[in-house]
Amino acid sequence: MKAAIIANPASGKDIRRLVAHGSVFDNQEKVRMVRRILIGLAIAGVQDVLYMPESYGIVPRALDDLDALETPVNVTPVDIFPYNTQDDTIKAAALMQEAGVAVIIVLGGDGTSRAACKGARKTPLLPLSTGTNNVFPIMVEATVAGLAAGVITTGGVPVEEGSADASLLEVLVDGEPRDIALIDVAVYNDMFIGSRAVWDITRVSHLFFSCCKPDSIGLSAVGGQLSHIRPEEPRGLALDLATDAACRVRAAIGPGLFADVGIAGMRHMSPGEIMPVDLSPCTLALDGERDIEVRRGQSVGVRLADDGLRRVDVPRTLEYARKHGLFLSGTRPFPI
Numbered sequence: 001m002k003a004a005i006i007a008n009p010a011s012g013k014d015i016r017r018l019v020a021h022g023s024v025f026d027n028q029e030k031v032r033m034v035r036r037i038l039i040g041l042a043i044a045g046v047q048d049v050l051y052m053p054e055s056y057g058i059v060p061r062a063l064d065d066l067d068a069l070e071t072p073v074n075v076t077p078v079d080i081f082p083y084n085t086q087d088d089t090i091k092a093a094a095l096m097q098e099a100g101v102a103v104i105i106v107l108g109g110d111g112t113s114r115a116a117c118k119g120a121r122k123t124p125l126l127p128l129s130t131g132t133n134n135v136f137p138i139m140v141e142a143t144v145a146g147l148a149a150g151v152i153t154t155g156g157v158p159v160e161e162g163s164a165d166a167s168l169l170e171v172l173v174d175g176e177p178r179d180i181a182l183i184d185v186a187v188y189n190d191m192f193i194g195s196r197a198v199w200d201i202t203r204v205s206h207l208f209f210s211c212c213k214p215d216s217i218g219l220s221a222v223g224g225q226l227s228h229i230r231p232e233e234p235r236g237l238a239l240d241l242a243t244d245a246a247c248r249v250r251a252a253i254g255p256g257l258f259a260d261v262g263i264a265g266m267r268h269m270s271p272g273e274i275m276p277v278d279l280s281p282c283t284l285a286l287d288g289e290r291d292i293e294v295r296r297g298q299s300v301g302v303r304l305a306d307d308g309l310r311r312v313d314v315p316r317t318l319e320y321a322r323k324h325g326l327f328l329s330g331t332r333p334f335p336i
Contacts, residue, residue: 001048001100001101001102001153001154001155002046002048002049002050002102002153003046003049003050003101003102003103003104003105003149003150003153004049004050004078004093004096004101004103004104004105005034005037005049005051005052005059005104005107006051006052006089006092006096006105006106006108006112006116007033007051007052007059007107007108008054008089008106008107008112009027009054009056009058009084011025011108011109011111011112011130025130027056027058029130030058030107030130031061031062032062033130033142034058034059034062034107034142035062035063035065035066036141036142037105037142037143037145037146037149038063038066038146039143039146040142040143040144040145040147040149040150041073041146041147041149041150041153042072042150043146043147043150044146044149044150044151044153044156045150045154045156046149046153047072047073047074048073048074048076049073049074049076050075050076050078050095050096050099050101051075051077051078052077052080052088052089052092052093053078053080053092054082054084054088055082055084059075063075078092078095078096080092086111086115087115089108089112089115089116089119090115090116090118090119092119093115093116093117093118093119093120094119095119096119096123097119097122097123101123101153102123102124102149102153102159103123103124103125103126103149103312104116104120104124104125104126105125105126105127105145105146105149106126106127106128106137107128107130108137109129109130109134110134110136110137110182110287110288111287111288111289112127112137113125113136113137113182114180114181114286114287117180117182117309118179118180121309122309123310124152124159124162124163124309124310124311125309125310125311126311126312126314127311128140128142128145134217135182135216135217135218135220136182136231136287136311138314140314144314145314148162148312148314148318149312151317151318151321151326156321156324156326157317157320157321157324159310161316161317161320162312162313162316162317162320163310163311163312163313163316164231164232164310164311164313165231165232165308165309166231166232166308166309166310166311167210167211167231167233167235167271167304167305168180168182168210168304168305168308169181169182169184169185169208169209169210169236169302169303169305170302170303170304170305171185171284171292171300171301171302172274172302172303173292173294173298173299173300174299175299175301178292179284179291179292180286180305181210181286181287182287183209183210183212183218183219183220183287183288184207184208184209184210184212184218184219184220184223184287185206185208185284185285185286185302186204186206186207186219186284187206187207187277187279187282187283187284187285187300188203188204188205188282188290189203189204189205189282190203190282190283191282191293201219201241201253201259201261202243204219204285205241205242205282206238206239206240207219207222207223207238207239208236208239208269208302209223209229209236209237209238209239210229211229211230211231211233211236212224212226212227212228212229212237213228213229213230217252217254217255218252218253218254218288219285219288221251221253222239222249222251222253222261223237223239224251225249225250225251226249226263226266231311234270234271234304235268235271235304236268236269236270236304237266237268237269238266238268238275238302239263239266240264240265241261241262241263242262242264244262245262245263245264247262247263247264248260248262248263249261249263269303269304270304271304271305271306272303272304272306273303273304274301274302274303275301275302275303276299276300276301277294277299277300277301277302280294280295280296281293281295281298282294282300
C-alpha cells in the first residue's frame with residue numbers, strides 16, 4: 001500500500017497575521033516536518049509515497065538530506081500542474097485516492113484539510129497543524145505522525161482501529177449541494193468575498209458547527225463556550241447572532257483576538273437536517289474563509305452530513321501497535 005503527503009506552502013501566512021497576532025509558519029519548517037514524516041513512514045515499512053507538487057518544492061527539499069539515511073521509500077509526485085490554488089489540493093487528493101493510498105498526511109490548516117477532503121472523502125486523513133485556525137488538524141510530532149500513518153498503510157493497524165469518524169457540514173444553494181466545511185460555516189453580511197478570512201464578527205449573522213470545544217480558536221470558539229461537541233459525535237450546533245442580543249459570549253476568534261458575540265438563538269443539528277439561512281445576498285465562510293457568494297433571491301441551507309470522513313487518531317493507532325507488539329522483536333523473557 002501507498003501513503004501520500006500534501007504540504008500546503010501557503011498555510012500559516014494569510015491576512016490574520018495583520019488583523020490578529022498569528023505566528024508565521026515558514027516553509028522550511030514544513031520541509032523539516034516532511035523529512036521526519038518520511039523517516040517515520042520508512043521505519044514502519046512503507047515503500048511508496050505520493051505527494052502533491054507545489055511551487056516551493058517542500059517534499060523534494062525534504063528528500064535532499066535523506067539519501068544519507070538510505071530510507072527505502074519511493075517518493076513520486078502525482079500528475080498535476082500546480083497553479084498554487086486550492087484546486088491543486090483537491091485534484092492531488094483525488095488522484096491519491098484513485099491510486100489507492102491508505103492515508104493522506106496533510107500539512108496545513110482547516111482550509112487545506114477541507115480541500116483534501118473534497119478530493120478524497122473516502123480516504124483517511126492525518127492532518128497536521130501548520131495553519132491559522134487549526135481545529136481539525138492536530139498538533140503532534142511529525143516523526144510520530146509518520147510512524148502512525150505507516151503502520152496503518154502497511155496493515156499493521158486496521159483502519160477502523162487507527163482512525164475515527166469525523167462529522168462535516170454540507171452547504172446547499174437552491175437545494176443543491178455546493179460545498180462542504182469540516183468545522184464551521186459562517187454567514188457573512190457582505191456581497192463580496194474580498195480578503196476571504198473572517199475577523200469582523202459583527203458582520204456574521206449565523207454560525208453552524210460540526211464540532212466545537214471551549215479550548216478552540218477561531219469561529220468555533222464561539223460555539224465552544226456554549227457546547228462541547230466532539231468531531232465523532234453525530235450532532236451539530238447552529239447559532240443566530242445579533243449585536244444587541246442579551247446573551248453574549250466572549251471567545252478567541254483569532255490568535256490574540258477576542259470578541260464579545262451576541263447570541264440571539266441556539267439550535268442543535270441532527271444528521272440530514274437542513275437549517276435554512278434567512279439572509280440573501282450574503283457570503284458564506286467555510287472553515288474561516290469566505291468562499292461562496294450568494295446572490296439575491298437564492299436560498300441557502302446547511303446540514304450535518306449523514307456520512308463524514310475518517311481522521312487518523314495517532315495515540316489510538318500507536319496504542320494498538322504497542323498492544324500487538326508491532327515494534328518488538330526477539331524473544332521476550334517477560335510478559336506484556
